[in-house]
Amino acid sequence: MVQRSVPGRPVARLLSPAVWQPAALAVAAAVVCVLGVLLADHALHPLSDEVEPALGAHDRYTAATAAMAAAADDWALTGEPSAQSGYAETDAMRLAAELELADIVDGDAVLEVTVSAERAAVEAWVRGYAAPTIAAPPGAPDPERAAVGRELAAEVQGAERRTGAELAQHLADARDAASLRLRLTALAALLVLVAALLLVARTRSRLARDVAEPLAELEQVVQRMLRNDPEGRAGALRGPQEVRSIARALNDLADAGLRARAVEGRIQDELHVLDSAKDDFVSNVSHELRTPLTTISGYLEMVADEFEGRLEPRHARMLEATRRNVVRLRALIDDLLALSRAETRPSELEPSDVTAMVTDAVTDVRMTAARRGIAVDVEAPDEALLVVCDRAMLYRAFLNVLTNAVKFSHDDGTVEVTVKRVLNRVEVAVRDHGIGIPRAELDRLGTRFFRASNAMTNEIAGTGLGLRIVQTIIDKHAGDVVLESAEGVGTTVYVRLRLHGERAARTRTSDDTGADTARPGLRHPSEL
Numbered sequence: 001m002v003q004r005s006v007p008g009r010p011v012a013r014l015l016s017p018a019v020w021q022p023a024a025l026a027v028a029a030a031v032v033c034v035l036g037v038l039l040a041d042h043a044l045h046p047l048s049d050e051v052e053p054a055l056g057a058h059d060r061y062t063a064a065t066a067a068m069a070a071a072a073d074d075w076a077l078t079g080e081p082s083a084q085s086g087y088a089e090t091d092a093m094r095l096a097a098e099l100e101l102a103d104i105v106d107g108d109a110v111l112e113v114t115v116s117a118e119r120a121a122v123e124a125w126v127r128g129y130a131a132p133t134i135a136a137p138p139g140a141p142d143p144e145r146a147a148v149g150r151e152l153a154a155e156v157q158g159a160e161r162r163t164g165a166e167l168a169q170h171l172a173d174a175r176d177a178a179s180l181r182l183r184l185t186a187l188a189a190l191l192v193l194v195a196a197l198l199l200v201a202r203t204r205s206r207l208a209r210d211v212a213e214p215l216a217e218l219e220q221v222v223q224r225m226l227r228n229d230p231e232g233r234a235g236a237l238r239g240p241q242e243v244r245s246i247a248r249a250l251n252d253l254a255d256a257g258l259r260a261r262a263v264e265g266r267i268q269d270e271l272h273v274l275d276s277a278k279d280d281f282v283s284n285v286s287h288e289l290r291t292p293l294t295t296i297s298g299y300l301e302m303v304a305d306e307f308e309g310r311l312e313p314r315h316a317r318m319l320e321a322t323r324r325n326v327v328r329l330r331a332l333i334d335d336l337l338a339l340s341r342a343e344t345r346p347s348e349l350e351p352s353d354v355t356a357m358v359t360d361a362v363t364d365v366r367m368t369a370a371r372r373g374i375a376v377d378v379e380a381p382d383e384a385l386l387v388v389c390d391r392a393m394l395y396r397a398f399l400n401v402l403t404n405a406v407k408f409s410h411d412d413g414t415v416e417v418t419v420k421r422v423l424n425r426v427e428v429a430v431r432d433h434g435i436g437i438p439r440a441e442l443d444r445l446g447t448r449f450f451r452a453s454n455a456m457t458n459e460i461a462g463t464g465l466g467l468r469i470v471q472t473i474i475d476k477h478a479g480d481v482v483l484e485s486a487e488g489v490g491t492t493v494y495v496r497l498r499l500h501g502e503r504a505a506r507t508r509t510s511d512d513t514g515a516d517t518a519r520p521g522l523r524h525p526s527e528l
Contacts, residue, residue, distance in 0.1 A: 057104055060093070122156050129153070218243065362376050398428065400466045424499055470495075480496040
């Protein structure tokens with residue numbers, strides 16, 4: 001069969017953007033965050049490597065200068081030797097801090113100018129006041145030099161303030177740059193997140209439109225098909241390639257179902273016609289056969305009466321064989337008619353007592369059983385066990401079971417009939433101790449015209465329709481037929497029917513516990 005091409009993209013191509021686009025955005029967000037951290041670190045680098053060390057060096061520089069001023073003043077006032085030694089130590093500290101500060105601000109034009117101006121002011125103060133004061137005799141302050149020192153100290157303080165302000169500005173600028181870059185990083189990450197959410201929403205909407213909605217439509221189509229809706233079809237084919245293929249297959253299946261139902265309808269009509277033809281055929285054939293059989297039987301009786309005592313043994317045997325075959329044909333016609341009526345006639349249902357029907361059937365077969373010395377024992381309760389049934393048909397089923405039990409029993413044997421109530425059912429058991437049925441043939445019991453091999457070997461007459469009639473009648477009454485048999489031991493047939501007014505039991509029952517346990521031995525396949 002040539003496959004039709006199905007347009008549309010496959011599901012894999014529809015799903016791949018939903019996978020790689022969010023993944024790409026996640027990678028982009030990670031890259032933005034990493035770049036933001038690197039840029040913020042780069043902005044904080046001058047803060048940690050230049051501005052903060054410069055502030056520390058400047059603080060040490062100003063502290064050393066202040067200590068030098070205190071030592072010079074102490075020498076001028078007290079003349080303590082420790083003032084000179086302290087001055088020398090703090091001067092050395094000042095020079096070290098000065099070199100460190102100059103090295104840190106090297107390359108920054110603004111700071112270099114500011115620091116150079118401060119250094120010049122300090123050097124002028126040292127040469128104009130501090131150094132001469134330390135070199136002068138102790139305890140002899142010079143008012144003129146002190147005045148010059150105050151002027152120079154004021155210039156030093158102004159230079160210190162300018163340098164401190166410039167360093168503070170550098171510190172603020174570095175912090176502002178780092179903060180700005182961090183805020184830009186957060187904003188970029190937020191934008192990427194918003195883009196990811198929008199993309200996910202767009203992808204979800206696309207998948208819902210291209211996959212979920214077509215699948216929901218297909219589900220509705222399937223539900224309509226399950227309800228045998230003849231108009232259940234997939235509409236405009238849309239969605240991915242696989243969904244369109246399923247829609248086409250469902251439409252093809254619906255078309256095939258319509259064609260199959262049409263064929264089934266024609267077949268059913270033909271079967272009805274065949275059933276009617278079969279019934280007419282059986283009825284006509286039975287009628288046409290009965291008439292000549294009646295004539296033949298009558299002539300046989302006339303011949304037997306006319307030539308009574310004058311027939312040779314050979315002729316007598318021929319006459320007797322003819323009589324037996326006439327009886328056999330008549331029994332076959334009767335069974336065919338009974339089976340046809342059981343299969344086709346509408347049942348006339350009424351409550352009837354099973355115990356009474358079984359007792360009547362036993363009475364009818366006892367005369368035949370007595371000719372062979374067979375006893376038929378009945379065990380039945382006193383209460384009426386009512387079932388809704390076609391009394392004539394159900395009586396025929398019991399009569400067939402009893403007739404078979406007597407037919408296949410040995411002479412002088414016993415047939416045991418038990419009628420009892422088992423929960424919401426009545427059970428009729430017919431047990432014989434006759435020839436039984438071979439195990440290999442149990443599955444074939446109930447088929448039309450089948451007879452067990454040992455029955456034919458023992459030349460026991462029969463049509464092979466008796467059990468089939470029983471099964472058909474009991475099935476019409478929603479009952480069960482269970483058969484157990486062992487060759488050479490005997491056969492037991494159980495007929496179970498629902499009692500009138502009782503609800504159907506969901507579980508089957510046994511004699512003692514009420515549980516549905518399977519009986520031992522061989523059984524008929526009609527057991528449920």
